[in-house]
Amino acid sequence: MKPPVHMFGAVWLLTLITLIFAFAMSPALGHDIYTRLTMGTMCARCGGNDCAPVKAEPTNTPRRGYWLPASGEFVPVEMARQSPDERFHRCAYPPNLQWRGRGAGQGPEGWIEIGTAATRCFWAPALGF
Numbered sequence: 001m002k003p004p005v006h007m008f009g010a011v012w013l014l015t016l017i018t019l020i021f022a023f024a025m026s027p028a029l030g031h032d033i034y035t036r037l038t039m040g041t042m043c044a045r046c047g048g049n050d051c052a053p054v055k056a057e058p059t060n061t062p063r064r065g066y067w068l069p070a071s072g073e074f075v076p077v078e079m080a081r082q083s084p085d086e087r088f089h090r091c092a093y094p095p096n097l098q099w100r101g102r103g104a105g106q107g108p109e110g111w112i113e114i115g116t117a118a119t120r121c122f123w124a125p126a127l128g129f
Contacts (some may be wrong), residue, residue, distance in 0.1 A: 003082065017062065026067040037084070037123060038079055040110065041081070043121035050093070051090065051092075051121075054089050055077070056069075056088040063077075065079075066080065066088070068119070071092070071117070072116065073116075075090075075119055077124075080122045081122070082123065083124055088124055089122070091120045091122075093118050095115050095116065096114040096116050097113060097114070098111070098112055
């Protein structure tokens with residue numbers, strides 16, 4: 001005679017197996033360009049979240065470096081690292097946010113950005129001119 005199958009035991013075992021499988025399988029890490037670029041640099045903490053390709057213009061006056069028209073910044077050539085794909089890339093500090101409460105004639109309540117985010121790391125296609 002076969003022993004009876006208890007539904008509670010079967011559900012419990014299935015739940016346990018599912019949980020073990022779910023915790024044993026870790027999600028795959030993204031292998032995007034910014035994860036590779038920021039590893040081992042001061043930008044590693046941002047994890048590439050504040051990184052993006054940018055337009056930059058090499059300049060020699062008054063100093064050698066790169067002008068970033070979108071942010072209005074000058075990046076000295078000493079700060080630039082070699083870009084792996086012949087494009088310019090920039091990681092910025094998180095923006096400065098300040099809470100603006102509702103006041104008489106001050107507009108809506110919410111977070112506003114103060115100033116612009118400064119460049120934290122910069123990659124250029126060629127380090128020389």
